Amino acid sequence: MEKKRYNNIGRGEFLARLGAGSALTVAALAGCKPSTAKFDPYAVDDEDVPTDKMEYRTNPRTGDKVSILGYGCMRWPMRKGDDGRDELDQEKINELVDYAIAHGVNYFDTSPVYCQGKSEQVTGIALSRHARDKFLIATKMSNFSNYSRENSILMYNRSFEMLQVDTIDYYLLHNIGSDIRSFEARFIDNGILDFLIEERAKGKIRNLGWSFHGSKEVFDHILAYHDKVHWDFIQIQMNYSDWHNARGRNVNAEYLYAELEKRNIPVVIMEPLLGGRLSNVPNHISARLQQQEPERSVASWAFRFVGSYPMVLTALSGMTYEEHLQDNIRTYAPFEPLSEEDKKFLFETAELMLQYPTIPCNDCKYCMPCPYGLDIPAILLHYNKCVNEGNLSRSSQDENFRKARRAFLVGYDRAVEKERQADRCVGCKQCNEHCPQRIDIPRQLRRIDKYIEDLKQGREF
Amino acid sequence: MLRKFRIVAAAMCFVLITLLFLDFTGTLHAWFGWLAKIQFLPAILALNVGVVLVLVALTLLCGRIYCSVICPLGVMQDIFSYFAGKRKKNRFSYSPAKHWLRYGVLAIFIATLAAGFGAIALLVAPYSAFGRIAHNLLAPLWGWGNNLLAWVAERIDSYAFYSTEVWIGSWATFAVAVATLIVVGYLAWRSGRTYCNTICPVGTVLGFLSRFSLLKPVIDTEKCIDCKRCARNCKASCIDVENHTIDYSRCVVCFDCIDNCSKGAISYTLRCKGTTKSTDAKCNADAPADNSRKNFLIGTALLATSAVKAQEMKVDGGYATIIDKEAPNRKQPLTPPGSWSARNMAAHCTGCQLCVTVCPTDVLRPSAELSTFMQPTMSYERGYCRPECNKCSEVCPTGAIKPISLAEKSSIRIGHAVWKQKNCIVITDDVDCGNCERHCPSSAITMVPMDENNPRSRKIPTINKHRCIGCGACENLCPARPFSAIYVKGFSEHRTL
Numbered sequence: 036m037e038k039k040r041y042n043n044i045g046r047g048e049f050l051a052r053l054g055a056g057s058a059l060t061v062a063a064l065a066g067c068k069p070s071t072a073k074f075d076p077y078a079v080d081d082e083d084v085p086t087d088k089m090e091y092r093t094n095p096r097t098g099d100k101v102s103i104l105g106y107g108c109m110r111w112p113m114r115k116g117d118d119g120r121d122e123l124d125q126e127k128i129n130e131l132v133d134y135a136i137a138h139g140v141n142y143f144d145t146s147p148v149y150c151q152g153k154s155e156q157v158t159g160i161a162l163s164r165h166a167r168d169k170f171l172i173a174t175k176m177s178n179f180s181n182y183s184r185e186n187s188i189l190m191y192n193r194s195f196e197m198l199q200v201d202t203i204d205y206y207l208l209h210n211i212g213s214d215i216r217s218f219e220a221r222f223i224d225n226g227i228l229d230f231l232i233e234e235r236a237k238g239k240i241r242n243l244g245w246s247f248h249g250s251k252e253v254f255d256h257i258l259a260y261h262d263k264v265h266w267d268f269i270q271i272q273m274n275y276s277d278w279h280n281a282r283g284r285n286v287n288a289e290y291l292y293a294e295l296e297k298r299n300i301p302v303v304i305m306e307p308l309l310g311g312r313l314s315n316v317p318n319h320i321s322a323r324l325q326q327q328e329p330e331r332s333v334a335s336w337a338f339r340f341v342g343s344y345p346m347v348l349t350a351l352s353g354m355t356y357e358e359h360l361q362d363n364i365r366t367y368a369p370f371e372p373l374s375e376e377d378k379k380f381l382f383e384t385a386e387l388m389l390q391y392p393t394i395p396c397n398d399c400k401y402c403m404p405c406p407y408g409l410d411i412p413a414i415l416l417h418y419n420k421c422v423n424e425g426n427l428s429r430s431s432q433d434e435n436f437r438k439a440r441r442a443f444l445v446g447y448d449r450a451v452e453k454e455r456q457a458d459r460c461v462g463c464k465q466c467n468e469h470c471p472q473r474i475d476i477p478r479q480l481r482r483i484d485k486y487i488e489d490l491k492q493g494r495e496f
Numbered sequence: 497m498l499r500k501f502r503i504v505a506a507a508m509c510f511v512l513i514t515l516l517f518l519d520f521t522g523t524l525h526a527w528f529g530w531l532a533k534i535q536f537l538p539a540i541l542a543l544n545v546g547v548v549l550v551l552v553a554l555t556l557l558c559g560r561i562y563c564s565v566i567c568p569l570g571v572m573q574d575i576f577s578y579f580a581g582k583r584k585k586n587r588f589s590y591s592p593a594k595h596w597l598r599y600g601v602l603a604i605f606i607a608t609l610a611a612g613f614g615a616i617a618l619l620v621a622p623y624s625a626f627g628r629i630a631h632n633l634l635a636p637l638w639g640w641g642n643n644l645l646a647w648v649a650e651r652i653d654s655y656a657f658y659s660t661e662v663w664i665g666s667w668a669t670f671a672v673a674v675a676t677l678i679v680v681g682y683l684a685w686r687s688g689r690t691y692c693n694t695i696c697p698v699g700t701v702l703g704f705l706s707r708f709s710l711l712k713p714v715i716d717t718e719k720c721i722d723c724k725r726c727a728r729n730c731k732a733s734c735i736d737v738e739n740h741t742i743d744y745s746r747c748v749v750c751f752d753c754i755d756n757c758s759k760g761a762i763s764y765t766l767r768c769k770g771t772t773k774s775t776d777a778k779c780n781a782d783a784p785a786d787n788s789r790k791n792f793l794i795g796t797a798l799l800a801t802s803a804v805k806a807q808e809m810k811v812d813g814g815y816a817t818i819i820d821k822e823a824p825n826r827k828q829p830l831t832p833p834g835s836w837s838a839r840n841m842a843a844h845c846t847g848c849q850l851c852v853t854v855c856p857t858d859v860l861r862p863s864a865e866l867s868t869f870m871q872p873t874m875s876y877e878r879g880y881c882r883p884e885c886n887k888c889s890e891v892c893p894t895g896a897i898k899p900i901s902l903a904e905k906s907s908i909r910i911g912h913a914v915w916k917q918k919n920c921i922v923i924t925d926d927v928d929c930g931n932c933e934r935h936c937p938s939s940a941i942t943m944v945p946m947d948e949n950n951p952r953s954r955k956i957p958t959i960n961k962h963r964c965i966g967c968g969a970c971e972n973l974c975p976a977r978p979f980s981a982i983y984v985k986g987f988s989e990h991r992t993l
Contacts, residue, residue, distance in 0.1 A: 109812075152811035180810040400813035406925075407975045408818040438655075445658040449650055453879075454818050458935065461975045463927035481934070492884045 084361045089139030090370035092348050094301055096267055097241060099171060099204070101349050103342050104367045105142035105303065106135055108158045109149045109399065110353030123150060123157045131360060132161035136169055138364045142349045144303075145198075146175040146209055147190050155197035163199045172198055173205035173303075175246065176227065179469075184225040191234075205303070206231065206240040207270060210401075210471060212249020213284065215256055232264060242267035246305065248471035251286045254294070261298060268348060269295055270303040272471075274313060275340045275381040276388060277306075282395045284473030296346050304341045304350040310397025313337040317391055317423045323384060334359075335366040340381055343372040392427075393419040394479055395472045402466035402476060410455040411466060411476055417450040418483050427486075431495050440490050447487065457484040498764060499751035502564055510571040517630035518638040520660050522854040522887045532850055532893035535623040536562060536698045541844040542895035552705060559706040559749040563692055563699060569622040570692055570748065572629075573684035577731050580685040586728035588688060590736045593743055598693065598700045605697040615869035618847050622696050623893075625676045627848030628870065632673035635853060636662045663878070665852060665861025669870050688731025693746040703745035711766055713753060715740045719761035726753035726762060821877035822978040828986035830874035830966065832860060832881070833908040834889035834897040837989045838868075845871040845896035851888035857881070859968070860888060871896070874910075876968035876984065881910075883937045883967065906937070907993040911966030911986040913940070913959050919974075919981035922946070922954050932957050932970035932982050938993075940964040957982060963993065 090103040112131075116122035132143075143162065145154045155174060162170055174194045178187040194203065208228070211218045222228040234240045244266050247254055260266070272281075273288035281287045295302050308314050314334035316324075321333050328335070341350045354360045373381070396415040405411055421427045426439040426446075433439065447456070457480040466476045489496050512528045519525070532538065539547035551562055563570045581587065601620070608617035618624055639662040646659035664670050683690040692699040715726075717740050727735040730753055734746035754762045828838070832851070835841045847870030852860045857879025860872045872888070874881065886905050889897045900908065913932075922929050933941040940963035943955035957970075959982075966984045974980035 148811040150812070151814040403812060404814045404816040406816050408816045410815065441655050445655045448658060455815070458973055459931070459975065461921065461927065461929040461931050463925075463929070465927075491882070 084138060084364050085368045086138050088368035089364070090342065090367050091139075092301075094242070094268070094348060095299070096301075099241075100141075101171060102139055102141045102367075103347070103349055103370060104140050104338070104363050105144055105173075105349035105351040106132075106140055107305070107351040107353035108143055108145035108154045110355045111150055111154060111157060112355050123153050125157055125160060128157050129161045129164065131354065131357060132158075132165075134357060135354075135360060135364075136165055138360075139368060140360075140364070141169060142171045142173065142205075142351075144173040144205075144351050146177050147194060147197075148177040148179070148209075155194055159198040159200075167200065171204040172200055173207065174198065174203055175207040175209035176222075176231070177209040178221055178227070179210075182221040182225060182227075184227060184230075187221075187225060187227045188230065191231075195239075202238065203240050205242045205244065205268065206235075207243075208245035210248055211245050211257060212247045212253045213468075214249070215253055218253065218257060228264065244268040244270060244303070246270035246303075247291070248272065249284055249286070251290065254286060254291065258294060258298070261300070266300055268301040268303055270305055270351075271295070272306045273302070273304045273341055273344075273347075274307050274309055274337055275378070276309060276313060276385040278385070279382060280385060280389060282472065283470075285471075292344060292346065300346070301348040302344070302346045303348050306397055307341045307350045308334055308337045308352065309395070310353075310399065312393065312395075312397065312419070315420070315423060316388065317425070320384060320388055323387070327380065331366070332362050334362060336381060336384075338363060338366045339371065339373050340378065342367060342370055343378070391422050393422045394474060396474060397472060399471060401469040401471060405466055406463070407459060407461050408455055409457070409459050409480070410451050411480070413451045413455070414457050414480060414483060415474075415476075417447055418479075420450075421446065428490075431489070431493075444487070444490055457481070457487065460484070499755045502561075502749075502751055506565045506571045506574070509566055510568050510575075513568045513626075514630050514634065516850060516891075517627055517853050518635050520635070520639065520642075520853060520856070522856075522891065525854065525887075525891045529891055529893075531566075532623075532848070532891065534566065535893060536567075536702070537621050537623055537846055538848070538893035541846060542893065544895070551702075555702050555705045556708060557710050559709040559712060559744065559747060560699070560702050561749055562702055563689075563748040564750045567622050567626075567698070568630075569626040569680065569696075570689070572626060573680060573689060573691060574731070574750070576681050576684035577688045581729075586725070588728055588730050588733050589724075590727045590730075590738075591733045593734075593746060594694055597695075598703070601695050602697045602700045612842070612867070614842055614845075615847065615863075615867060615871060618845075618870065619672065619676070620695055620697060621846050622692075622698055624846035624848035624870075625680070627846075627850060628669060628673040629677050631849035631853050632664065632670045633677065636664070661858065661878075663858055665858070666864050666870075668864045669847075669849075669862035672870065688733065689746070689748060690733075692748065693732055693734075706747065706749075707744045709744065711764055712744055713742060713747065713749065713751070713762050713764050715742065716761045716763065719759045721759055721761075723758075725756050725758070729753065729756045819977040821972075821980065823875045823877050824979060824983045826875075826984075826986055828911070828988050829863065829865070829868065830911055830968075830984060830986040831990075832872065832874060832888050832897055833905045833910050833965075833990065834886070834892075834900040835990070836898065838986075839988070841871060841896050842868060843896075844894045846894055847871050848893070850891045850893065851897060854887040854891050856885060856887070874968070874986075876972040876980075878972075880968035880972040881966075906965065909965050909987065909991045909993060911984045912961040912964040913966070913970050913982050913984050915957055915959060916979070916981050916983065917956075919976040919979050920956065921975050921981070922956055924976070926954070928954060929975065930955060930957070931973050931975060935969040935973050936964075937967060937969060938963050938965050941970060965993070 091100040092103055093099070094101055112124045112127045113121040114124040143158060145158045147155055162172065176187060176191060178190055195201065208222055231240060231243055235243050245257065247269065271288060271291045272285055273292060277285055277288045279287055279289060292302060314337065316333060324333050324336055338350060341347055352359065352363050354363065394415045396412055396419065398412045398416055400412055402411045421443050424442070426442040428436050428439045460477055460480040462477040464477055470476060509531060513531050515524055516528060516532055533544070534547050536551055539551065554561055605617050605620065608614070639660050642657060643659040646657040649655065649657040680691050693703065720740060722737055724737045727737050731750065732746045732748055734743040735753060736743070751764065754764060831838055831841045847862065849862065851872050852862060859874050859876060859879055859881050861875065862870045863873040883906060884902065886900055886902055889900045917923060921927055930943045933943045940960045941957045942960070944958050945951050945953045946956050947953040966986070968984050970982045971980045971984055974982050
């Protein structure tokens with residue numbers, strides 16, 4: 036097996052891999068130790084992002100060549116509109132889509148409810164500028180609040196209109212698995228599943244599947260429909276952290292994947308990066324990963340992990356910035372699967388991460404808008420940021436307490452508007468049912484609020 | 497030499513006092529807070545006998561040094577006058593004193609104070625007039641400057657600066673500050689220290705004393721060639737060259753004349769003359785609070801906060817609209833812990849805005865009511881009186897808010913909370929809440945089931961009034977908008993737990 040471990044290469048070879056010959060000379064003259072060199076994933080910008088090396092997976096049923104990197108359309112870039120409000124930045128979105136397609140990405144995943152209900156429209160506009168055979172479109176039946184047959188069909192038809200297409204390549208029953216009753220209410224009792232099967236027969240839907248967050252029992256139950264319905268693909272949350280240690284209401288990805296592999300059902304991966312939590316990691320975790328692969332980004336590990344499983348059709352990434360897109364394209368073009376040893380290393384890394392008490396929020400914003408105006412994801416993300424940066428004090432006696440306190444409090448006001456902070460939570464729990472990660476949001480907010488009060492009031496803890 | 501010394505001392509005092517009104521963090525007060533406390537009128541209102549005696553003694557010894565060095569409004573006029581002098585040289589000339597005006601204004605000032613209209617009288621008080629100008633006109637600029645630095649800091653991941661909200665608590669007071677600046681600035685630009693020598697009550701009192709001062713600038717008739725250069729450059733217009741006399745009641749001992757005289761005919765010397773008798777300035781008003789609450793001007797300004805349109809269907813992301821909170825009409829206004837009573841506040845406060853400047857949660861704002869005009873009042877739409885803060889009591893120079901420790905503060909009851917059933921979201925939205933109970937620092941609120949026979953019915957707050965300190969945490973954090981379902985009623989006399 037080819038070894039790429041920093042431990043196993045000589046110093047000269049290591050520096051040469053850093054890229055520049057001149058750097059080598061300078062470093063050698065300065066007597067600089069390689070271990071102090073800073074690794075920047077984007078320092079190789081002079082190297083072109085390849086346009087023709089994308090890894091494709093074949094859909095065994097339709098023969099579609101699907102790029103292993105799928106574009107998640109849930110996190111499109113925003114900008115300040117003329118009225119001062121945030122709005123989607125169509126111009127930027129067009130550029131991102133153009134760039135993605137030019138570099139071989141062809142799978143785009145959206146939903147009627149993403150981006151405050153605007154995602155399908157902006158994605159449709161961006162894609163309509165390309166030939167229909169250049170992209171595969173995936174969207175969903177997101178009939179959460181009103182699941183009458185009428186409303187559901189309305190939502191279905193609207194997707195075609197918004198996306199400006201005649202066929203939908205991949206259609207999903209959105210976010211099922213929390214309980215069987217709600218699945219039946221949304222898709223069985225109102226006859227929507229039968230309707231969608233008919234639509235597939237007519238060729239309006241090319242592949243029918245579902246996205247899953249929930250318990251094992253419900254997964255098994257809905258998977259059992261396979262014999263009758265014949266699921267063309269299934270979308271699951273999978274990453275090296277959830278493989279063995281799924282948190283909240285998620286099932287270990289190892290189990291989910293094995294079940295799907297057994298039935299030969301192609302798998303679409305969501306949250307390969309856990310909303311960035313596997314990329315924005317504490318320093319020593321990022322050091323640990325980059326020590327192994329100095330030239331690769333932290334995020335690349337997560338993408339290579341899911342790509343290393345052959346049943347995976349595509350891994351979705353909600354890429355807001357071009358840098359994200361470039362980094363992910365580099366990871367998958369060309370793609371180099373992980374060895375068993377690499378995977379083991381990642382599972383150990385996941386165990387190390389678990390020691391950091393972050394809240395498993397992936398910033399999907401399903402909980403929003405909170406009826407009482409809170410900015411829930413911003414609060415949780417700020418908390419996680421402080422955890423990762425070592426600014427969450429376990430005790431007021433900590434050595435860096437004063438610095439950590441200031442970073443937490445000043446950063447909090449920057450991250451979250453005053454009127455939308457945790458102390459405003461009334462505890463109505465309306466958010467909890469929307470959270471795919473099953474976070475008890477009011478409980479977490481109360482815990483954070485108490486911590487903030489401890490900091491503000493200078494209580495000993 | 498003397499003049500240079502005076503200018504340096506005045507500049508230092510002026511800059512530091514101005515900074516007291518700009519520093520919203522309140523850290524500077526620990527070092528230079530005393531500069532506010534040695535101001536004449538605040539010291540009298542605070543019954544600070546020591547400071548008053550020292551200032552009286554200083555004036556009897558050296559003349560109105562106070563007016564040219566310590567008083568920030570005086571120094572501000574000098575700055576205006578300096579720039580006017582750049583445009584036009586030798587612009588002053590002697591004018592006789594307007595005794596009737598000076599003593600008339602002083603008499604009215606004292607009478608108004610005594611009659612309980614302190615708020616009106618304080619319009620002409622020099623220190624607080626300057627405070628209002630600095631707080632209303634300079635502090636916003638300072639705040640924006642700070643916010644710019646905070647913006648930069650945020651982008652370089654530094655926590656050195658944090659942004660603050662720039663907020664004009666009362667437009668009425670803001671208007672007063674603008675008007676004061678225009679009047680005082682115009683007078684200074686045109687004719688130097690006119691304000692100090694005709695209107696300012698402190699100037700009049702000190703002017704009366706300085707007539708008997710030990711050290712004075714004196715004209716040596718032997719050397720004087722009657723060139724009038726001194727008189728033309730005297731911003732107090734008090735040098736009568738024809739008679740070789742100086743009106744010491746108006747002279748602010750700036751030493752400009754000494755430096756201007758090419759013949760060295762003016763010197764600052766000891767000249768005992770007549771008896772020096774200490775005069776007690778009777779500015780001590782124990783004005784009873786006038787409780788006829790007439791809104792003078794509704795000037796509460798609220799900076800518009802972002803409003804986001806409501807969603808049509810449940811989609812992901814976005815924010816619910818936040819309607820700005822509105823202040824309830826409190827029959828008895830809230831005064832900060834340490835002020836002890838509305839009467840004490842009305843009797844001692846000069847409306848200088850120092851407490852408003854340092855209040856970190858925008859609880860304090862100048863009152864818009866006639867009887868307490870410009871004096872601080874509290875309301876909880878933007879924040880509440882935090883348990884870890886006693887800044888207003890630390891900075892107050894007049895004893896309107898007396899110093900209290902945090903422990904004392906936690907036991908001072910400035911009012912008590914009242915529940916308004918019709919606004920409570922437990923009733924209107926049929927949801928669980930209890931945010932008031934969760935945030936009450938004195939555990940005065942207990943949630944109880946609405947239906948006593950059904951322990952699982954929704955819970956509503958009950959308030960143990962005797963434990964409530966009136967901090968407003970419940971009112972501020974109540975989700976009901978624009979009017980909270982729980983609000984604080986003020987006490988005219990504070991109590992302790």
